[in-house]
Amino acid sequence: MMDEIALALSAQQGDLDAFNRLVLEFQDLAFNIAFRMLGDPDAAADATQSAFIAAFKHLSSYRGGSFKSWVLRIVTNTCYDELRRQKRRPTTPLEPVLDGEDEEIESPQWLRDDSPSPESMLESSELEDAIQECLQTMKHDFRLMVIMVDIHGMDYQEVADNTGVPLGTIKSRLARARAKLRDCLQYFRELLPHNYRHDSEGNQ
Amino acid sequence: MKMNHINKDWQLLSAYLDGQLASPQKEKLEARLLKDNVLQEAFSSLEQTKLLLKHARQVKSPRNFTLSQAQAEKLKSTRTFRWLPVLSLSSVLATIMMIFAILMELVISPVAVPLMDTAQSPTGEMLSMQSAPQAESLEANAPEEQPMIIQWGVPGQGGGGSDLMATGLGGGGAVAKGSSDVVGMGGAEIIPNPLSLPPESPSQPQDEIPKLTASESDGSGLILGLRSAEDTQAYNQVVMDEIANNLATQTERGKVSTPNLRWIQLGLAIIALVTGTIALSMWRKIQR
Secondary structure (H helix, E strand, O other), X not given: OOOHHHHHHHHHOOOHHHHHHHHHHHHHHHHHHHHHHHOXXXXXHHHHHHHHHHHHHOHHHOOOOOHHHHHHHHHHHHHHHHHHHHHHOOOXXXXXXXXXXXXXXXXXXXXXXXXXXXXXXXXXXXHHHHHHHHHHOOOHHHHHHHHHHHHOOOOHHHHHXXXXXXXXXXXXXXXXXXXXXXXXOHHHHHHOOOOHHHHHHHHO | OOOOOOHHHHHHHHHHHOOXXXXXXXXHHHHHHHHOHHHHHHHHHHHHHHXXXXXXOOXXXXXXXXXXXXXHHHHHHHHHHHHHHXXXXXXXXXXXXXXXXXXXXXXXXXXXXXXXXXXXXXXXXXXXXXXXXXXXXXXXXXXXXXXXXXXXXXXXXXXXXXXXXXXXXXXXOOOOOOOOOOOOOOOOOOOOOOOOOOOOOOOXXXXXXXXXXXXXXXXXXXXXXXXOHHHHHHHHHHHHHHHXXXXXXXXXXXXXXXXXXXXXXXXXXXXXXXHHHHHHHHHHHHHO
């Protein structure tokens, strides 16, 4: 197990290798959070890079403790900045025009799948798209709670450390976010057998 | 359970799902779940939602975000520029304060400048004293014959030739013999507020001021308070000195804060110049 605090302190003294080791350790997590927050891999990559550059520039402000929490807070702040920037200057992505797309699709693509098995459904890209689409409809603050707790399995205290949000606020935001997602992902929920969770959890 | 279900239940179910409920609350909720089917259904739907989210794909980062040596060097050099906003702000603040200090001086100076002017120029009283006819000249113009002595008004109050009585300055004029229609020519000007020496001035004892009033005891003094040229000159000199001293004191009071203000202005100008120059050079380096 890497000693992140020792590496962070070395990085603070100017050791670039120590900093890069920390980057390699947390870059996947940072990129995933950025991707779920922004919904676009390119924007997520840019935000992650910006966050690590900001972390390097402000290493002097690191006061010990969990480097992971410190760097994830920078990542989330960078994502918020990017979301604010997108809101100020909205852009339209250049998508390739495909044949037969003239007709308006009334339902999301993932609704076309008729009867997948629970296992295949859970691994399907349709579910992945649905989750991402549902996340994008939520408020940023609620989205971040779901990403950290439900997707990355962090506990409330960890989320509080990573975001600086009080525990009570985390609880209420998470409850409201789940209530929204519950409706948004209703189709996939109905495909799951009633007792699927217990079997699935037991098998893991 | 629909969204109209109370928020508190959603929060309890959500926290229970994550194992974040304390024992008493947990037991209470478990008891309710056994009885309440709607609540149980709601909990089941939350469980399923959490399960679906748990299967969200973990995306691998498309590239490494490590920093090269060159990038690190460049970033280190920009670290020194973190003082740029502080320096810029200091420069702006110092400039604003300097302008304020200059304005302050402009506001104060109109009070001081007129005082300085009045100290250097003779006042109305001084002019009236200077223009008052000297006994010397009156003596020169006086006819060779002894003038007729007239006791005019109350002894000690000079002047004449007017309905108002002038108090004690200059003295009344002599009346030419045989002339009955010209009275009090060359009398003192009427001074609404009789000049009085400040009582706090110990340097001018009352005895040193020559009396211009006629002697009350025997009435044998000069006519209508007119004194000799030396006495008049001495009295005028004493009064003018006193007035000049008073005005000089007032002027000094008005000028008290000015030297400090000048130093403050100078200090602010230096701060504004130094911080502004450093900030500008930093900014130029960043632009390169």
